[in-house]
Amino acid sequence: MTKTIVEKLADFTAATTFDRLPPGVVTECKRILLDSIGCALAGIDFQKGRAGRDFAKMMGAGTDDASIIGDAVRVSIPAAAFANAELINTMDMDAVTVPGHVAPAVLSTVMAVGEAKSSTGKEIIEAVAIGHEIGNRLGRAVDNLRDTRHGESTPPAVFGYTNPIFGAAASIARMRGQSPVTIANALGIAACISPVNSMMSWIYHAPATTIKYTLKGSLALQAVTAAFMAEYGHRGDLQVLDDAEYGYRRFIGSTKWEPQHIVNNLGVDWRFPAETSYKPYPHCRVFNALLDCVISIVENHDIQPHEIDGIKVYVEGFAEKPVWVNREIADVHDAQFSMYHGIAVAAHRLRPGKAWLEPELIHSPSVMKLMAKVTSEPHPDYVKLLTGNAASRPARVQLMARGRTFIEEKRYPKGSPSPDPDTFMTDEELIAKFTHNAQGTLSGTVIQEVVEALMGLEHVGNWRSVMKLACRQR
Template sequence: MTQTIVEQLAKFSRASDFATLPSAVVDECKRIILDSVGCALAATNEPKGRIGIDYGRLTGGSGKATIIGTGDQVSMFGAAFANGELINALDMDAVLPPGHVAPYVIPGALAAGETVGASGKDLISAVALAHEMSYRLGKAMDYLRDTKDGKVSPPPVYGYSSTVFGATAAIARLKGGSEEIIANAIGIAGSIAPVNSQVAWFQHAPSSTIKYLLAGALTQAAMTAAHMAELGHRGDVQILDDREFGFPRFIGTRRWEPDGITADLGQVWRFPGESAFKPYPHCRILHALLDCLIEIVEEHDIQPAEIDGIKVWVEGFVEQPVWLNRKIEHVHDAQFSIAHGIALGAHRVTPGKDWQDPELVFGNSVLSLMDKVTHEIHPDYVQLLTGHGASRPAKIEVAARGKTFFGEKRYPKGSPSPDPASTMTTDELVTKFRHNAQGVIPAHNIDSVVASLLDLEHVADIGTVMSKLAGPATEHAHASRDAVAQD
């Protein structure tokens, strides 16, 4: 009897042992985990991050799972919610089709893994299967940067709800679920996935601070699905096979190409080829432009007050309110506004939590320069995008000192592309992590965490790494466990 897609995903999840993973998959998982933890640390004092922490504490009760940057140990439900919000708060986390994946799938894996005493190998396996599954589902559905007949064709309904399947499978696997339990969990996840409300978020500016999908909410759906299956609920294992009534229909995708979800599943790992990292805490649409802008102002030592105007050419689908917004009322708004992002980038502040410092975001220097920023759609956007999927073409002109300075890029820093310089190296990710962690955890822990995460396959209990992610005032909370765990 032919297995359903859900049953095949469950079989893949159960079979994805560390020993079966290619080295490139292992390395990419370690890079993604390192980057995600750093993004979470940087967000502990940001509004979205603080709310996530508060809610995680409120709902978490007692438990063995750590809220990153606090030292608090709560239930896996509370920690997963808080850490999802923390990872995504600065909008600096990794990018993978269907968009963002890490803040939805990593928090549950960390929380479940820490609770059951999982090893680094176990965590890597869970993160790998969750990313591969999310990527394959994302590629089977509408994509935000779709084109049709030579023009941009963004979908009318869109979002990242499909990551709930990988998030659920990772949790269920770490908790030791059988193939049958994982299949039921995945089937339940499809039935309770959050709605895809992202397009509404695009249209309503100033935008909702839950963003394109509240990370904490999806982690809770995944946690619920995994536990309901473990406790005996039966899931809908046909939910991904039914185009008329199943997940593709009610989640709102126009395109559904299910063959790609299961083709060579477990034999060919596809997600590392499109895994990208974000140097800037701003929507990815601006990154190539920020690369150009920062090169110009640094090379010529141009100060913001010297700039008479900045003109940028942007991606074809971004003429929507969330990106056109010039009404900056919340630091969150600064993550998406084209004009504000360019103005802020010209100030040469090291990317990270400082980009959301209210004194910078709402400062006269940034807001006055914002008024001098104009944009047009890049004329070759569709042609370059269809030529290579990593393309995010950008052009910029900076008028200053009576001159015009030009910059142009096709691929932003952080993306795997035909240009080797665009790839973000592990050393560069470590530098980003160190900056994000600075002042949040003790300096002596930063080196230890970096070393452990880059050598994660040799960590016997991931709780020993999580214990080092407490803030300076709370690091003693895990001291006894560290002493016991050391060999």
């Protein structure tokens, strides 16, 4: 009897071991963990991060299974997964792969379950690899924001980042040592309790909600629910990914369903490492290349904010949506997703990180005055360049100052794996980003210890030791 897609994913999950992972997959898992924990440490004092921690403490008080990053309090597995998913995504500085922010859901659950089970570093790597590969493959099967057709951009009517629930549930199941049958049930349950895809609502409505494109803590919590309910005896829908008419494709709102992306060469061809991008800025990836251009101009020509008469940017057409062109900056989340505000901050030449979102800066007269001088229009070659290479995020900046117009163009933003080797974020650059994000929460000595533990994770005997470091405050 032919196995369903869910059963094939379950077999892949159960069969994947550290020894079968290609070296590049192992390396990328460690890089994603390092980057994500750093992003969480940077976000602990911001509104979204605090709310996630407060809710977790209320939900999981009285148990000591797992840790909240950067916090001395220990909570239950579901509570830790919720809080850490929110923390990783608070700064919107975490890594992206297809379809987008996979890491918060996968890593938060892996860290919580791994801590409760005292998993080895190799077991953590296995789970991270499984979760990201399944997340990437599900993302390929459904609609994408950057799909094109007949030379035109064709964004979907419904979109979101909720399908990482499959990878997160599979990761938990693998760490719990579940059988292929139980894993399949967990995945079938995950499909049916997945949060809605609400990203398009978020994009078209300003000011932006702090839920963003989905509540990442809720997504992680639902993955924990699916994996444990299967273990406790619940049965999932094993046909949910095969039935395009009434299954997952229909109720998740996707008009596209290409399931071959899920199963082709599964376990042989690992796709997520080549499609993982790291973000230098606490801003939406859609305009990161613009920030690269602005910073290059002001640094190369030593231009001060008060000298700038205007900034004209050309961005991919899809970025011209209310959430990204909003100029009403009430709080940090408005600043975080306003393309115009982000460009104004970039021109002030501060090192990217949590300082970019501090209230004193985002509401400063200098930033607000410069934001008013930023204008935009769609890049004329966006679709052509995107069709040529999926990593493309075409950007062009014209900055007017000193009676001159300074021009900078980029096709690929920093942090992306692309044909341009300069855009790849090296281990050294990721370590520097982590160090900068962790400063103020962890001491210098502890920061170094965390880096060494994560970059050599396959040699760590107990994941608890790493989390203990990540929660050791100054």
